[in-house]
Amino acid sequence: MTNAPAMNVGDIETPAVTILLDRMEANIARAQALMDAHGVDNRPHIKTHKIPAIASMQIAAGASGITCQKLGEVEVFVDAGIADDILVTYNILGEVKTDRLMELSLRVKRLAVVADNEIVLRGLSEAGVRHGRDVPVLIECDGGIGRNGVQTPEAAQALAQMATNLPRIRFEGLMVFPNKGPETAAFMNKALELIRADGIAVPVVSGGGSPALMTLADFPMMTEHRAGTYVYNDLMMVDAGAASLDDCAMHVRATVVSMPTEDRAIIDAGSKVLTRDQYTLSNFGQLVEHPGAVVANCSEEHGMLDLSRAQSKPRIGDIVNVIPNHCCVVSNMVDEVYGVRDGQVETVWPVAARGRVR
Amino acid sequence: MTNAPAMNVGDIETPAVTILLDRMEANIARAQALMDAHGVDNRPHIKTHKIPAIASMQIAAGASGITCQKLGEVEVFVDAGIADDILVTYNILGEVKTDRLMELSLRVKRLAVVADNEIVLRGLSEAGVRHGRDVPVLIECDGGIGRNGVQTPEAAQALAQMATNLPRIRFEGLMVFPNKGPETAAFMNKALELIRADGIAVPVVSGGGSPALMTLADFPMMTEHRAGTYVYNDLMMVDAGAASLDDCAMHVRATVVSMPTEDRAIIDAGSKVLTRDQYTLSNFGQLVEHPGAVVANCSEEHGMLDLSRAQSKPRIGDIVNVIPNHCCVVSNMVDEVYGVRDGQVETVWPVAARGRVR
Numbered sequence: 001m002t003n004a005p006a007m008n009v010g011d012i013e014t015p016a017v018t019i020l021l022d023r024m025e026a027n028i029a030r031a032q033a034l035m036d037a038h039g040v041d042n043r044p045h046i047k048t049h050k051i052p053a054i055a056s057m058q059i060a061a062g063a064s065g066i067t068c069q070k071l072g073e074v075e076v077f078v079d080a081g082i083a084d085d086i087l088v089t090y091n092i093l094g095e096v097k098t099d100r101l102m103e104l105s106l107r108v109k110r111l112a113v114v115a116d117n118e119i120v121l122r123g124l125s126e127a128g129v130r131h132g133r134d135v136p137v138l139i140e141c142d143g144g145i146g147r148n149g150v151q152t153p154e155a156a157q158a159l160a161q162m163a164t165n166l167p168r169i170r171f172e173g174l175m176v177f178p179n180k181g182p183e184t185a186a187f188m189n190k191a192l193e194l195i196r197a198d199g200i201a202v203p204v205v206s207g208g209g210s211p212a213l214m215t216l217a218d219f220p221m222m223t224e225h226r227a228g229t230y231v232y233n234d235l236m237m238v239d240a241g242a243a244s245l246d247d248c249a250m251h252v253r254a255t256v257v258s259m260p261t262e263d264r265a266i267i268d269a270g271s272k273v274l275t276r277d278q279y280t281l282s283n284f285g286q287l288v289e290h291p292g293a294v295v296a297n298c299s300e301e302h303g304m305l306d307l308s309r310a311q312s313k314p315r316i317g318d319i320v321n322v323i324p325n326h327c328c329v330v331s332n333m334v335d336e337v338y339g340v341r342d343g344q345v346e347t348v349w350p351v352a353a354r355g356r357v358r
Numbered sequence: 359m360t361n362a363p364a365m366n367v368g369d370i371e372t373p374a375v376t377i378l379l380d381r382m383e384a385n386i387a388r389a390q391a392l393m394d395a396h397g398v399d400n401r402p403h404i405k406t407h408k409i410p411a412i413a414s415m416q417i418a419a420g421a422s423g424i425t426c427q428k429l430g431e432v433e434v435f436v437d438a439g440i441a442d443d444i445l446v447t448y449n450i451l452g453e454v455k456t457d458r459l460m461e462l463s464l465r466v467k468r469l470a471v472v473a474d475n476e477i478v479l480r481g482l483s484e485a486g487v488r489h490g491r492d493v494p495v496l497i498e499c500d501g502g503i504g505r506n507g508v509q510t511p512e513a514a515q516a517l518a519q520m521a522t523n524l525p526r527i528r529f530e531g532l533m534v535f536p537n538k539g540p541e542t543a544a545f546m547n548k549a550l551e552l553i554r555a556d557g558i559a560v561p562v563v564s565g566g567g568s569p570a571l572m573t574l575a576d577f578p579m580m581t582e583h584r585a586g587t588y589v590y591n592d593l594m595m596v597d598a599g600a601a602s603l604d605d606c607a608m609h610v611r612a613t614v615v616s617m618p619t620e621d622r623a624i625i626d627a628g629s630k631v632l633t634r635d636q637y638t639l640s641n642f643g644q645l646v647e648h649p650g651a652v653v654a655n656c657s658e659e660h661g662m663l664d665l666s667r668a669q670s671k672p673r674i675g676d677i678v679n680v681i682p683n684h685c686c687v688v689s690n691m692v693d694e695v696y697g698v699r700d701g702q703v704e705t706v707w708p709v710a711a712r713g714r715v716r
Contacts, residue, residue, distance in 0.1 A: 013454055013716050047658060069659045090659065091615040091624075093675060096371055116616050119674045147660055148616045148624055257449040258474050258506045266449075266506050272690055272715050276634045300405060300687065301427045301448065301715065302505055316477045317451060329658065332630055332691075335713055355693055357630050357659065358371050 007345040009338070014255040014319060015269035017330060017337045021346060023249035024231060025057070031213055031230045032062045038216040043067050043087060043206070045228030048328045050353035051337070052080030054231065059084075065110070067208075067226045071100050072356030078107050080352065087206065088113045089140070089175060089226065091120040091148070097358075098127035105133055112136035112204075114175050116149050121163055128168025136170045137163055138206060141191060143176040143184030153191035160195045160202075173202045177226070178209025179219050188221050211240040234327040239280055250330065250337075251288060251321040254303060256314045265314060267295070267303040269322060273333050274298055277326040288321040290314055295322060365703040367696070372613040372677060373627035375688060375695045379704060381607035382589060383415070389571055389588045390420045396574040401425050401445060401564070403586030406686045408711035409695070410438030412589065417442075423468070425566075425584040429458050430714030436465050438710065445564065446471045447498070447533060447584065449478040449506070455716075456485035463491055470494035470562075472533050474507050479521055486526025494528045495521055496564060499549060501534040501542030511548035518553045518560075531560045535584070536567025537577050546579050569598040592685040597638055608688065608695075609646060609679040612661060614672045623672060625653070625661040627680060631691050632656055635684040646679040648672055653680060 009018065035042040041064040046055050055066050055077060065085025068074045074086055086108050092101050101124075105111040115121040115137055128135040139159045142149030150156045156174060163171035174191055176184060188205060195202055207219050208226035210233075216225065229237055232250040237243035254269035274284050274295060284303065285295040290313060296306035303322070307313050314320050324330045331337070332354055339347040367376065393400040399422040404413050413424050413435060423443025426432045432444055444466050450459050459482075463469040473479040473495055486493040497517045500507030508514045514532060521529035532549060534542060546563060553560055565577050566584035568591075574583065587595055590608040595601035612627035632642050632653060642661065643653040648671060654664035661680070665671050672678050682688045689695070690712055697705040 015715050090626075093613060093615050093626075116618065117674055120615070142618055146622070147618075147657065147662060149618060151618055255451060257451050257478070260474065260500055260505075260507060260509055264504070268448075268451075269715070271633075271635065271687065272713070275629075276636070277629065278634070299505065300690070304505060316475055329629065332658070333713065334715075355630070355691065357373055357627070357692075 009340050009343050009345060010319070012253060012338055012345065014253050015273045016253045017273070017334050018251050018253055018340045019232065019337050020249045020251065021339050021341045023247060024054070027231055027233060027247060027249060028058055028061050031227060034213055034216065035225055036062065040216060040222055041224035043224050043226045044231065045069070045208070045226050046073060046077060046353065048228035048231050048331060050331050050351045051349045052077050052082055052352055053349060055082050058231070064224065070356055070358060071097060071104065072358045073353045074104055074111070076353040076356060078104060083108045085110045086112070087138070087226070089177065091115060091117070093120050093123055095127070098123055099130070102127050102131035102133055105135070110136060112138060112172060114138045114140040115159065115163070116140040118159070118162060121159060121166060121169065125166040125169045134168050134170045136172045138173050138175040138204060139163065141174055141176045141187055143178070143187050144180040145178060147177070149176065153187055153194055156191040157194040157198065160200055161198060164200055171200065173204030173206065175206040176208070179207040179212035179215060179222070182218070185219055185221070192221060210237060211242040214242055228328060232327040235281055235286065235323055235325045236279055245323065248323045250324060250327045252285070252324055252330065253319055253321055256316050256318045256320060259316050263306065263308040265305040265307060267305060267320060267322070268301065269303045270298040270301045272300050273330065274303060274322065274324050275326065275329040275333060277329050279326070281325050285322040285324045288323060290320065367698050367701050367703060368677070370611060370696055370703065372611050373631045374611045375631070375692050376609050376611055376698045377590065377695050378607045378609065379697050379699045381605060382412070385589055385591060385605060385607060386416055386419050389585060392571055392574065393583055394420065398574060398580055399582035401582050401584045402589065403427070403566070403584050404431060404435060404711065406586035406589050406689060408689050408709045409707045410435050410440055410710055411707060413440050416589070422582065425586070428714055428716060429455060429462065430716045431711045432462050432469070434711040434714060436462060441466045443468045444470070445496070445584070447535065449473060449475070451478050451481055453485070456481055460485050460489035460491055468494060470496060470530060472496045472498040473517065473521070474498040476517070476520060479517060479524060479527065483524040483527050492526050492528045494530045496531050496533040496562060497521065499532055499534045499545055501536070501545050502538040503536060505535070507534065511545055511552055514549040515552040515556065518558055519556060522558055529558065531562030531564065531581070533564040534566065537565040537570035537573060537580070540576070543577055543579070550579060568595060569600040572600055586686055590685040593639055593644065593681055593683045594637055603681065606681045608682060608685045610643070610682055610688065611677055611679055614674050614676045614678060617674050621664065621666040623663040623665060625663060625678060625680070626659065627661045628656040628659045630658045631688065632661060632680065632682050633684065633687040633691060635687050637684070639683050643680040643682045646681060648678065
């Protein structure tokens, strides 16, 4: 955390990413209370903020550990002293990376990883043997989203058996992303039944997803939950019914630099800040100050506002706040974010793990 | 430029962005020859590479200057000694930024900017008066793409008149992006006719776009051309018929980390490297080694390969090369790129202007 000199939010040069601290703190507390109520460990995914100071706030609020996606992220968080309990939800493959994993494991009380195939599992075992250390492993399951993960409960069982038998692998359980619906629950229950029938203990069942915070009751088999987006929230969370606009803690400040037509204005934040992530949404963000005004398109440095359904219109030179579609990817575009409270910049955080894709 | 120790391309940890130097050099030479043949000045846009060393190669090949989009980019290139002739194709607005512009102008022989509205133009004039320096300005026209720019030739004429009369503004001409088609040519010809009929000289008419390199003959009114993408090329250029796959100098190296089904594999490069830019394309990249294999979807750290139409299939652990949709935005995702020739890493370039959005 950098202590910023006294600075009014209006003095931040645009484009800039601001975090409304009151909202973020409320988001952290609300999610923690929800997971406490369901008796599930909270293991926030740091991909959303990529900032160790915010992870520390999540841990102080009750989180049991953190989730990282890449080893480069782990390095940043361990360097910052977050070193109790880290899960890497990614297949770590190749000697260079498994050596990095083992070296990092010397600095973390528990550093666990996932595997969804035999090649990755054998590579982790060989790394454990090379370094003389156990590797805690969860088997990643495809709970219905069609990305990574074993495709059947039987395949999960087979990998769990292999993990139990391979040297230096410590089989700890199952992982899935996201908790999608009844098909995810059925998959996990069946896999657990098969693995336990083999006499293998499954201490950890790790679910994930921020919208899935609303459906924790449907996944009683989970022992922990990994959510990232909830810390800031965004339009995808609002679209999913999992947050309101007033829960969105990330605002992208931008200046209106052009107004070529009555209904089209240009802001100085384009895809290099907002990104072009859309998923279920049809635009690239919406304006706080002008309900109905949307970022209808964006090129790298231009955000094109469609004002045709706006209740009011900005003017050239105005600073506006954009709620982005997907806050996690916006964090990755900037070197720092401004923590704001009551119109003052309270802190400037470097996005320490930005760009750590390896 | 960082002199890298002798390193085989196979030793680069994935994901990584590589630049095939033979291809890049051929792209630079081919575009320069084309512009020379049409008697148009070549002012490459640095947004594609964001690397001063590559701008120096473009200038050595004959470029008359460079184009930047944001002042933060200008700062990086001027710091690196590229300081003869820079055009900023962006409305620079607000005293903080116009002061930065004027301070930078002390370090560049000619630092020109654009304006597409009266408020920006007046702000530039006031900055020129504050700093006691002339500001070279082009009026930005909307040649049919519907982004920035004055909407009619008459509006261009009116702004040119105002620019001529405002203190410290040195009206230099017109700018448009991109050279789209006959409508762009008609707009520019009419605007030039109106402005010249007012007795105002128009020394510069600046067109742009990499696909537009194929249609330079249709825009004889242009005195210079700004293209960016041509230096690397990408699938959007191939889709536009302006490059072949063998002209694509940027390859994203990635490792296959999972193969959940027969036709689905996962690589360790997702939207944090490839971005989700699609424009006219339906995927997020295609594989060099496996024709027909495409990046069908991507989340932040996962690229999802669809192998259903692939002529061959990779295996878990394989390193593959992805040709991205849009090379400019990929440059912005990484801190360095690897310059490769004959399978060896010849240089590692920091992407010096990455993330300079202000």
